[in-house]
Amino acid sequence: xxxxxxxxxxxxxxxxxxxTVVFMFLIHVGFCVYExxxxxxxxxQHTLMKNIMLIPLVTVTFFFFGWYIYFALPNGPGITxxxxxxxxxxxxxWSDAMGPNMQDRINGVFWAAFLLFSWTAxxxxxxxxxxxxxxxxxxxxxxxxxxxxxxxxxxWGWSPNGWMVQRMGYHDAYASGVIHAIxxxxxxxxxxxxxxxxxxxxxxxxxxxxxxHNVWMACVGLLLIYTGFWGFYVACNIxxxxxxxESGTFFSSTNIYLMPTTLSAITFNFLMSLSGGLLxxxxxxxxDPFWTLSGGLAGIIAASAGNDLxxxxxxxxxxxxxxxxxxxxxxFVERRFRIDDAVGAVxxxxxxxxxxxxxxxxxxWGYPAAAPVTANAAWFGSTSEGxxxxxxxxxxxxxxxxxxxxxxxxxxxxxxxxxxxGLLRVPRAVELAGLDTHSYGNAYPYFQTSExxxxxxxxxxxxAAGISHLVAGRLNGAEPAGSTSREDRRAVK
Amino acid sequence: MITAVGTGLDxxxxxxxxxxxxxxxxxxxxxxxxxxxxWIGWHVRQVRAENKExxxxxxxxxxxxxxxxxxxxxxxxxxxxxxxxxxxxxxxEGNAGPGPVETAPDSDGSHRTAGA
Numbered sequence: 001x002x003x004x005x006x007x008x009x010x011x012x013x014x015x016x017x018x019x020t021v022v023f024m025f026l027i028h029v030g031f032c033v034y035e036x037x038x039x040x041x042x043x044x045q046h047t048l049m050k051n052i053m054l055i056p057l058v059t060v061t062f063f064f065f066g067w068y069i070y071f072a073l074p075n076g077p078g079i080t081x082x083x084x085x086x087x088x089x090x091x092x093x094w095s096d097a098m099g100p101n102m103q104d105r106i107n108g109v110f111w112a113a114f115l116l117f118s119w120t121a122x123x124x125x126x127x128x129x130x131x132x133x134x135x136x137x138x139x140x141x142x143x144x145x146x147x148x149x150x151x152x153x154x155x156w157g158w159s160p161n162g163w164m165v166q167r168m169g170y171h172d173a174y175a176s177g178v179i180h181a182i183x184x185x186x187x188x189x190x191x192x193x194x195x196x197x198x199x200x201x202x203x204x205x206x207x208x209x210x211x212x213h214n215v216w217m218a219c220v221g222l223l224l225i226y227t228g229f230w231g232f233y234v235a236c237n238i239x240x241x242x243x244x245x246e247s248g249t250f251f252s253s254t255n256i257y258l259m260p261t262t263l264s265a266i267t268f269n270f271l272m273s274l275s276g277g278l279l280x281x282x283x284x285x286x287x288d289p290f291w292t293l294s295g296g297l298a299g300i301i302a303a304s305a306g307n308d309l310x311x312x313x314x315x316x317x318x319x320x321x322x323x324x325x326x327x328x329x330x331x332f333v334e335r336r337f338r339i340d341d342a343v344g345a346v347x348x349x350x351x352x353x354x355x356x357x358x359x360x361x362x363x364x365w366g367y368p369a370a371a372p373v374t375a376n377a378a379w380f381g382s383t384s385e386g387x388x389x390x391x392x393x394x395x396x397x398x399x400x401x402x403x404x405x406x407x408x409x410x411x412x413x414x415x416x417x418x419x420x421x422g423l424l425r426v427p428r429a430v431e432l433a434g435l436d437t438h439s440y441g442n443a444y445p446y447f448q449t450s451e452x453x454x455x456x457x458x459x460x461x462x463x464a465a466g467i468s469h470l471v472a473g474r475l476n477g478a479e480p481a482g483s484t485s486r487e488d489r490r491a492v493k
Numbered sequence: 494m495i496t497a498v499g500t501g502l503d504x505x506x507x508x509x510x511x512x513x514x515x516x517x518x519x520x521x522x523x524x525x526x527x528x529x530x531x532w533i534g535w536h537v538r539q540v541r542a543e544n545k546e547x548x549x550x551x552x553x554x555x556x557x558x559x560x561x562x563x564x565x566x567x568x569x570x571x572x573x574x575x576x577x578x579x580x581x582x583x584x585x586e587g588n589a590g591p592g593p594v595e596t597a598p599d600s601d602g603s604h605r606t607a608g609a
Binding site for chain 2: 060061064093095098099100134135136139429432438460486491
């Protein structure tokens with residue numbers, strides 16, 4: 001780099017992504033705080049370690065193959081072409097670009113930005129399955145989501161050359177579907193196979209509320225997630241790019257599809273969609289702190305697909321609808337299908353994310369999705385200049401691909417496989433005693449309390465009185481559906 | 494002058510010509526193989542350790558009763574290693590049977606089980 005202006009551009013871009021990575025670390029701090037706050041005292045350290053250990057495992061696997069997938073699979077393969085051979089030069093783990101290199105200053109920070117998205121995708125699932133999943137099982141699922149499935153969807157729908165963008169006009173600038181719907185779908189698959197926590201549903205199907213051990217801690221966690229989410233938005237942009245085209249040179253920020261936007265635009269819309277979600281969440285939840293803040297998160301997620309282009313009031317309204325949808329659907333699904341999503345992540349990320357992708361297809365109908373690889377090759381319409389056009393059908397199908405095809409199905413398959421070997425869920429007696437009890441001990445050794453866990457003492461006592469682990473499953477109407485551990489199966493035999 | 498043995502670069506005087514900075518360039522494939530084996534080995538080790546941990550926990554809970562384990566480590570009171578050791582000692586002496594043994598309420602109104 002001998003040209004000073006060119007060097008400044010490169011070094012600024014390198015620094016820009018580095019800063020976003022540090023900000024995004026707060027997402028994970030927030031998830032840790034939020035999930036630990038949401039767990040009962042007997043499960044705190046297990047919950048924490050589950051979220052912590054996904055960091056190294058997703059990181060190393062994202063180095064080994066996740067980053068390669070992003071560059072290799074935009075064509076499917078088999079939809080718009082094959083595996084892209086040049087991906088190996090940039091992103092194969094043995095490539096000299098995957099390490100300190102004086103001729104490449106962007107690959108490492110760009111890899112890290114995507115990696116932090118990977119942690120987030122895996123961490124969304126983490127909260128849903130607290131208090132009964134095995135650590136080892138969850139970490140395998142985390143690798144699947146963080147280093148395989150989400151990055152496939154990024155290659156398909158979050159790259160200017162991705163087949164979903166080029167053929168379907170898919171638009172999802174800040175990842176309503178690409179991160180949140182896929183993680184929500186995966187979380188739903190996990191809780192279906194895993195089953196509810198012991199005592200969550202009564203013998204007549206009534207839903208029992210298992211309260212967080214520390215509500216304000218869970219809320220502070222959500223505030224930290226907001227903070228990191230802001231960094232995430234910035235990381236989704238390219239800071240300086242010539243977008244002038246035939247009209248001449250014009251430098252701007254762009255979204256991930258290399259279409260113009262500004263940092264101001266996403267700052268307006270991030271805050272307005274957050275506000276819409278908070279306002280609606282406050283009302284619909286009757287001022288419940290946990291669900292008010294979850295409503296704020298659902299608000300951002302719902303507007304994220306189009307927050308590069310929306311008017312701030314549009315972002316606010318979409319955020320409000322997203323928050324109401326998440327809240328209502330969470331409790332409807334819980335009641336109707338007896339699905340125990342411990343922190344509401346399927347709703348806040350999955351349903352709000354799905355809605356966000358769908359609504360963006362309507363709101364941004366006809367906008368250019370990305371520069372065309374082949375002009376006028378889009379299935380659902382092109383702009384007058386031959387660019388694939390954003391459209392409702394493309395985004396609806398895209399939402400289904402994110403939530404169900406890449407989110408739900410692969411995770412369901414792996415969860416069923418782990419369940420088959422009895423490796424998905426902890427033994428019933430361990431769940432009742434608490435996942436910390438034998439492994440870690442008391443998380444609050446200097447506190448003596450007598451209150452029941454979320455009003456649950458009677459239920460758990462009766463369950464415990466009804467079993468030794470030798471007769472697992474006879475819990476007097478509080479039998480958990482779902483996965484059974486290898487230890488419990490062995491005991492029954 | 495003796496030229497030092499090197500693992501990579503020996504000069505930064507022409508930065509434009511420098512590519513990789515790390516030592517042992519050319520062996521990246523081997524680094525990756527070692528890393529992948531460690532990653533897979535970590536998962537295998539974790540599953541084994543977890544199975545062992547739960548076998549031990551269930552052995553203890555079977556002896557003291559699940560409800561009692563809850564008193565020590567579950568809903569009512571959280572367990573400490575000392576608590577468990579007390580139960581083990583009681584079991585060894587034949588003093589404690591399965592199920593909780595309530596004592597008088599503590600000063601805060603809570604109940605502690607015998608041995609806590």
